[in-house]
Amino acid sequence: MVMAAPAVAGPGGSAPGSVGDVRRSNLALVLGAIAEFPPGTHPSRAQVAGATGLTKASVSSLVLDLLDAGIIREIGLNPQGRGRPGVGLELSPSRAVMGMEINVDYISAAVVDLSGTVLVREEQERDNRNGPDGPVLAALAALAARVRSGAGEQGVEVLGGGLAVPGLVDPAQARVLTAPNLGWVNVDLDLEALLPEAPLGVELFNEANAAALAELRHRPDGASDFLFVSGEVGVGGGIVIGSELFTGPHGHAGEVGHIVVDPNGGHCSCGGTGCLETVAGQDAIFAAAGLSPDGGSRSAHMSALMRALQAGEPRSVSAVERAGRSLGIALASAARVVNIESVVLGGHFAVLEPWLRAPLLAGLEKYAPGKYDSSQVAVSLVGESGALLGAAGSVIRSLVEAPHRLHA
Amino acid sequence: MVMAAPAVAGPGGSAPGSVGDVRRSNLALVLGAIAEFPPGTHPSRAQVAGATGLTKASVSSLVLDLLDAGIIREIGLNPQGRGRPGVGLELSPSRAVMGMEINVDYISAAVVDLSGTVLVREEQERDNRNGPDGPVLAALAALAARVRSGAGEQGVEVLGGGLAVPGLVDPAQARVLTAPNLGWVNVDLDLEALLPEAPLGVELFNEANAAALAELRHRPDGASDFLFVSGEVGVGGGIVIGSELFTGPHGHAGEVGHIVVDPNGGHCSCGGTGCLETVAGQDAIFAAAGLSPDGGSRSAHMSALMRALQAGEPRSVSAVERAGRSLGIALASAARVVNIESVVLGGHFAVLEPWLRAPLLAGLEKYAPGKYDSSQVAVSLVGESGALLGAAGSVIRSLVEAPHRLHA
DNA sequence: AAGCTTTAGTTCATTGCCTGAACTATATGA
DNA sequence: TCATATAGTTCAGGCAATGAACTAAAGCTT
Known part of the structure; x- marks a missing residue:
């Protein structure tokens, strides 16, 4: 049965809950409500209270903490028609x-600000x-330092x-287990060196997983469950369920x-x-199409x-x-295992979609009839920079979900 | 990064947390600690405090609620060597x-008591x-009513x-979507009628999923991530990740x-x-083995x-x-999708394991080298009654995780 | 322009829960 | 018998959310 989630639920049996945890939870609730307001609109405390179910008194107090921490700021006034106008709140642009x-x-x-806008990019x-x-x-x-100082000149702090x-990857150990196309095996990364003194540190992601998260943020249909398939030299994927990345028990789902x-x-x-x-x-397609794998760069081949x-x-x-x-066969099997009915094509699959779609749908219909329909096979919207945006977006999201990490 | 789970975390952005939620969370924590103590040993309040990290004062108060609700009871004394002996606590046997x-x-x-012992079975x-x-x-x-009244005669209340x-199945709607071997399609069940007036109601499970949960409870190795494959007329499966059933976005993973x-x-x-x-x-194996599908019952064929x-x-x-x-191929693909490295064979796969194991392992090695080793292919321990036990166990567990549902 | 109405936000007493310290209860060992 | 050790309870203190009362600031009415 789909259990009604308790408002505040303890973890799988370890740490005790105390009153302070309620505040952390509600702090995240308030910040999340502010973050999820339609872009451009700046909710007032009263609107946040309405959206979260908290009382105005509680919201006022929580907002104060978030202001102190510099995560949000007040911006202008927000006339509601009749009475006193509310004070707009937004994620801090700095x-x-x-x-x-x-x-x-x-x-x-x-550098991406908390609302997702790219400020500097190199x-x-x-x-x-x-x-x-x-x-x-x-x-x-070196590149990161340059970009960071560029943002610093605009008064923007990178958290x-x-x-x-x-x-x-093994995110917990900051380790790349295998990256065939880089030739890396069991490489330990010094993530701290990339962003010295950053209060939230640096997290490590698999590229396709990060791109899937970016896709999640940018889908206009608001899809919360899909399988992102990324065609590169290799074929990667990211599973999003309930707006969360599903990584499996060891992080490599x-x-x-x-x-x-x-x-x-073949092998x-x-x-x-x-x-x-x-x-x-990519190499398999090029070879089958008769484009010699060594006669030029991959982007030339793709053209x-x-x-x-x-x-x-x-x-x-x-x-x-x-x-x-083949993609149809693979997605049919995947649908059976994780019960996902919606697919987003990224990388070269997005580019080749006009030629790919028909055989893909035919494969799905043959191997998993009724599990998908054509409206559930979409093309990626984020393009090349998906991984970059997704990695940043995920860090933003984990901050929004645990704002107390910023000394609030 | 594997985020440290907050002690008390709100849900995905909906209900506010209040102080009362802390108590609900800690109530579950205490009950879980009592339930997870080695069978036979009855922890004292002080031991529960040690196991949970709560203070003795809090545990005393929480234990009182659980006693009032009748979920646990005090049993005998529990000498700790020197000082005053503790009062043993256990899940209520009634x-x-x-x-x-x-x-x-x-x-x-x-009827299964809260510690998992089968009291009556028919x-x-x-x-x-x-x-x-x-x-x-x-x-x-009718069967349930008989069994229930049998338990009632022993003073046992079915919750x-x-x-x-x-x-x-669609557990939320109490609906069986398709059950090919029963010939059911879109059948709505009146679960309430099976157990009238039961305070916790009746939950609906897919058979293989329930069996996977039973397997989780009975594994001596305490495995918390595995794929349970159930061979029956059809082939079902249940995915357990982090000691939780993974059901996917629509419940059919x-x-x-x-x-x-x-x-x-073939089709x-x-x-x-x-x-x-x-x-x-089963039918496919019988046919391939030359046993006519209509010449006897399935159990006769299996013999x-x-x-x-x-x-x-x-x-x-x-x-x-x-x-x-083929099982090897399927499990290789499944391993890639959900990143699970451990398999439990149930149903006829358990019975046929001596003949199945070698080709299965060969398939895994060929199609997903290094993802499994032979020690990670185990045989089910729960046998025929797995689904029954798993369904009961899951209801017990959801009670242990939310004891406040029992008016405490 | 003055006053009424409406909405935003703050203040404050109350309640609930966990905590830590003090205290009582009950065992063992010298 | 007394010291010691452990279990469990009582109680004051702190923190967080709540709801009601209150202040602030706008629009609308006459």
């Missing part, structure tokens, strides 16, 4: 977090393949950050790229056989593939169709 | 819940296939119940039986193609299959090997 990304051929960093091309991790992180630290990496789609298929970089990635990863598809070149079309069919 | 099950060829009901053979649901439920209600059904294991495979009763169930379901396997009859052996390989 507090921000940093999103960072290490990818195969670039590093990037951006990207740096860099071949990160198969080199040691040290120089990559040094370069990123914390999130780093997205294309590989399996959603590895859609390694679902078996053909038991008699995969993961050591497995017949994984989706061996059919729908060539697009031209060929637009011209209706049969080999390219059938390569993409094969990828779509 | 409060219980009822587990119920509807299956293809029987219905059953059992099973009734009955052919529930393809008949209307009304008579089945009437028979179950609530859980019903396990072999099909997809873990349908391992319909993972695609062969894109060119499945779900409408799909190449599902695990078409290779590893025949076991004899054939013990004799090394090639067709039977290869049928089971094929099922094992």
Whole structure:
């Protein structure tokens, strides 16, 4: 049964609850209400009271704490028609977090304020393949410092950050377990060095997971349950359930790229056989389309593939169709395991969607009839910078959910 | 990052927390501590205080509420060596819940006390296939009433119940969406009628999910993350993560039986193609082993299959090997999606495990190398009555986690 | 322009809960 | 018999939310 969630619930049997915890909980409730108000509108204390169910007295007191902590600020007046106008509240525009990304051929960093607006952003091309991790992180630290001081000049303080990496990560240990396309195995990261003295520290994310979180924030339909499939060199995924990232017991759920789609298929970089990635990863598609894997950069290949598809070149079309069919098989299986009915296509899957959609839907209909319909296969809205934005957004969200961490 | 769970955390942004919620939370904490003490040992208030981190004063007060509600009782003395002996506390033996099950060829009901001991149990053979649901439920209600009054004669009060059904359910609406082997589609159940006046009502469960919960309770290794695969006529599953059932956004996660294991495979009763169930379901195995599907009952077939396997009859052996390989493929895919590394085999998979294990492990190694090892493929310990026990256990657990529901 | 109405926000006494310290109760050991 | 150790209770103190009363500041009415 779907249990009615208690207003304040203890954890799985460990720490005792005391009165102070109620305040922490309500502090988050108030801040969340302010954050979730339609952008542009600045709710008054009274409106927050209405939205949260707390009394005006409690809200006043909680808002005071948040003001003291600098997380929110008062802005202008807010006439309600008749009586005394309310004082508008909004997330402080001078507090921000940093999103960072290490990818195969670039590093990037951006400062994002608490309402999600990108204030400063810088990207740096860099071949990160198969080199040691040290120089990559040094370069990123320099980039982050530059972006941070740029924000500082605008009077913006960076509270914390999130780093997205294309590989399996152990966030608790700040460790990259494997990142095949970077050539990293069991790399421990000194996240503190990326953002020295930041009160909230730096969190580590898998790239596809971070992108899924960004997608969650930007979906106009407000979807709270979906599977984000990210087509890159590899095929990654992120599962969002109830507006939360579902990571599984060890943090690596959603590895859609390694679902078996053909038991008699080819070898995969993961050591497995017949994984989706061996059919729908970038290199697999290029090879099947007859584009030599070494004759140019991947982005050049992608452009060539697009031209060929637009011209209706049969080999390219059938390569993409094969990828779509396999994607359908993988998503059918995934739907059965996690009971998700909605898919968002990211990375090259978004770009190839016009050619991918029909075979994908046919595959879903054949292997999981009735579980999806075409309206539940959408194209990503966040594009390239999804991982960056998602990492930042997740840090923002964890702050909103636990504002007491900021000495309030 | 794995966030440190706050001692008292609000829900996803709805209800305000107030001081009273702290008490509810701590009430559950105390009751949970008492429930989780090694069976046979009856903790004193002081020991509960130590285990929970609450003060003795708070524990005394909370224990008083639980005593008033009749959920626990004091039992004997508990010498600690030197000073004053503590008063032992235990879950009240006169409060219980009822587990119920509807299956293809029987219905059953059992009264289970709060510590998990089965007090009364009755099973009734009955052919529930393809008949209307009304008579089945009437028979179950009668059975439940009999068992309940049997418990009542021993002075045991039944507080609530859980019903396990072999099909997809919507617990919130008390509705069975589909139960192929019963021939039910969109059946609304009057759960209240099964246990009139029971203060906690009756919850509805999918059979494999309930069995997974029973498995959780009975594992000696205390595993808290595993995938339970139940082989019956169909192939069901239940995902346990962090000692909680993972049900997905719509409550139907873990349908391992319909993972695609062969894109060119046969039709499945779900409408799909190449599902695990078409290779590893009971009928599929019997057919592949050359046992005519209509020449006897399923249990007779199972006995025949076991004899054939013990004799090394090639067709039977290869049928089971094929099922094992396919199970390996399905579990490899599932591991990638939910990141679970441990499997428990139930139903006929438990019975066939000696023949199933080798091909299963080979499949896992081929399709998800390094994700599992043989020690993480275990055989179910709860056997036939798993669903019954799991449904009851889940109701007990939800009571332990929210004791205030009992007017305390 | 003065006064009424309406809404926003604050102040304050009350209630509920946990805490820590003091206290009572009850055992063992010398 | 007395010292010691442990269990459990009592009680004052602190913190948080509540609801009612109150102040503040606008629009509307006449």
